[in-house]
Amino acid sequence: MIISTTFALTLLLIAVNAAPSSENEDLLVVTKDFFSEDIIKYTSTHDIVRLVVPLNGLNFDDDSDNFSTENDDGSALIFFVEADIDDKGNKDYKGLYVFKKNVATKLLENGRGAAPVNDDSKNVFLAATDGLYVYNVKENKAEKYGTLNDNIIDIEKENSSSVLYIITANHELYKVTEEGTKKTKVEGVGDAQRVVLDYSDNIYYYGEDKQPYVINAEGVKKISGLPENPSSVTLIKPPFVLDDCVAFVSDDKGYYLYANGTSRFTEFVLEAKPTAYGIEATLVQYFAYNKRIYEINIVALILGEMKNSLDLGFLKDKKESVKSLATRSRSQLHP
Template identity: 40%
Template sequence: MQLHTTLALSLLITAKTDPDSEADRFIITNEFYPEQYSIYTSKYEIVNIIVPLNQLNYGNNPGSKYVFFFVEADQDESGRVIEKGLYVFKDGNPIKLLDNGRDVAAAADESNVAFIAAEDGIYLYNNERVSVHKYGTISDSIIGIAKPTHSDIIYILTEDKEVFIVSGMDTKKEKVNEIVNAEQIILDYDNNLYYLDADTQVYFYDFLSVTKIEGLPDYAFSARLLKPPVTTQGFVPFVVDGEIYCINAKGYAEMFDKVEFAGNGTPSAFAMEDGVVHYYAINKKIYEFDIYDILHNGAKGLLGKLVKKTVADEILTLIGLLV
């Protein structure tokens, strides 16, 4: 399966084979994030990373570094999340854009814009000025946002756990009544919408009805949908209590049993959208893994000591399957 190939490519870099495991499973702990790959250290937890797959990164004159966005947050004594800023990381430097930003969406197309979900509505990112301005008249407290490809609509998820379709320059919004109690929304590259609800269950919305994804655990302590790598088709990764599942629009999930995150190795944010360069946040740091660079020049530090030749050979085989 193509998604299996891409996920293995994304995660084998930071994984180790347990020689006693019959399943040949890769267990990822916090030891597999070498300091040499750290590109940013925060005072707060990094809870979201987004890599735009449009002209912001693939234009005629792209910068030498990827442009990506990330969100920092803290918790008060009651456990309530307190936003500490949404940043753009451009030319190797973090630049704060909003104090109350929460999520970013960019269509995988020829556009050069990114839409930002914030506590007071939607903002539009200007890459030339490295600034933001308010988009439309919506003032809802938005916690999630998704932008379909080749469409003028935007999906927004409000703090009240409701999903709306926003359309037109007048930002007219229409509630999606079929979606209830949503806590996260994600689009695949076929513009299919998936959402995670408060009971850690995943559903698929096809503009007409909602379908529950079968094959997932009935309960989870932690769960998160991931933006899929651009090389996948019709699948979305789902991390639930360290286990990885592949979910699709046909309504079922399949466990990806080759990789598992140990408790202290589970990132607080993932970004594998690009398919070649991946970003993981853990322990208030962002790590950048360029797979081609690692294969070409070797792994650095502790990672280089842990990745065995058999793992490297498998990665090369997976590279061959992708190209």
């Protein structure tokens, strides 16, 4: 059946321990009807190609899942990257921004990504074509971090340490330590295009062939069970309630990638595919589509407090689980 829904809800199903769909159920198709005007948070003249929602003191009070007051309206402070995308998928980057107090501020003209520290601090590391930066929340600007001057196209942060991971313009993956002054090449990785860490610090990346891999204590392993020759793929930071898993879009289909090297089709098809996903916060999520950022409050939708064209019939039996999840803090879920 075709319903006006979103990839966020299938992620939420896993988050509240929903059983996988049976092979006989119809596919759930995401349509453009989901992206309604009443949930637009920001409109750009360029495509938004990266969204990051910090799970730290920028957005959460201590031991709370409620957004803090960095934004006056109680929504999240988010980082995003803009670019113009041509017919072949090539990107002409237009800068790294922070959206704070309902105002978008360009932090770095040459910015490519952001990696928050997932603790009670307000630290966020930024990647640019001339090295690493850190976000200064008081002055709302980027400041140089460390001594590296590499052309960095992607960045991620370990949850359990101060280690950063970066991908350079020549598509090599490095581990960055000693406060941004030392980098060590991650061996066994070729043509890395994008890197994402799950909340157990397993590393996922895909190469030029658009096939994803996972790196952990067992080494580098190709993820099994996925289409062999996709034309486009996207790695997605998952909701923080998932430990050993990330989300992945291959062409127009959604999958979960697991740390043991397996995958599972979510039975979601994206007829209208976002250009970026910011779903880390679980119950309030952000999507970029058609040069706009949309804010989705899952709880408000399910409880009927937010108007939208979503058909939530398949989630009715999950209402109590969602309400329970909404009352749990980050520290309860991730000590």
